[in-house]
Amino acid sequence: VNNISIKNYPGEMPEINGWTNGQLTGTAGISSQNWTPASYISNIVIEGFYITGFRWGGININWCSNCDQTNGSSVGQNITIRYNVIDQCGQNGISVFFTTNATIENNIASRTGWDLASGSWSSGINLYAARGTCYVRNNVSFHHIDVSKYNSDGNGFILDLSYGFSNTTFSNNIAFGNGGAGIEIGRASCR
Numbered sequence: 001v002n003n004i005s006i007k008n009y010p011g012e013m014p015e016i017n018g019w020t021n022g023q024l025t026g027t028a029g030i031s032s033q034n035w036t037p038a039s040y041i042s043n044i045v046i047e048g049f050y051i052t053g054f055r056w057g058g059i060n061i062n063w064c065s066n067c068d069q070t071n072g073s074s075v076g077q078n079i080t081i082r083y084n085v086i087d088q089c090g091q092n093g094i095s096v097f098f099t100t101n102a103t104i105e106n107n108i109a110s111r112t113g114w115d116l117a118s119g120s121w122s123s124g125i126n127l128y129a130a131r132g133t134c135y136v137r138n139n140v141s142f143h144h145i146d147v148s149k150y151n152s153d154g155n156g157f158i159l160d161l162s163y164g165f166s167n168t169t170f171s172n173n174i175a176f177g178n179g180g181a182g183i184e185i186g187r188a189s190c191r
Helices: none
Strands: 004-007 015-017 028-031 042-047 050-052 057-061 076-082 085-087 092-097 099-105 108-110 125-128 132-137 140-142 157-160 166-171 174-176 183-186
Touching: 028 050, 042 057, 050 057, 057 076, 057 085, 076 092, 092 099, 092 108, 099 125, 125 132, 157 166
Parallel strands: 004 042, 015 050, 028 057, 042 076, 050 085, 057 092, 076 099, 085 108, 092 125, 099 132, 108 140, 125 157, 132 166, 140 174, 157 183
Antiparallel strands: none
16 A cells, blocks of 8 residues: 655645746646556655645645546546645646545635636545545535636535435535635536
């Protein structure tokens, strides 16, 4: 079992800052996109960072453009994201895609989705094609918008494409001032 912790030094909150000359960097603050092989993105803890100024989001785990979205397959498993602050990213705050057993807790995600160049389609905290048992708890998510032509997101929280594959529990979260819903459930079910 691979156990990977990407975390702060106790008592400190390192800043991962993508702003360059007032412009967003064209990536995510912490992204597993180039971790190979993708099937080994498992047993990971990301904890204790302040992330700002990235075009594709603050934390982006398991994006998989060629995954089969209908058969319940996943890319990774056992992902924990906690005690992070994500602010002013062009697309998403925290996104976890195609993952079995994810926990997203005690984070703050704010002011995302306003970057036209990223296509927006964004929300504060995203679970897409979640599998297994997932928890989203004790998070605050606010001031998100979707400037894409679809205006389908801009939610505080979203769970999508997980119906029949995931038991996801949302508890003790706060969402306010979003262009979309506080919690959006699309093609999914939750408790």
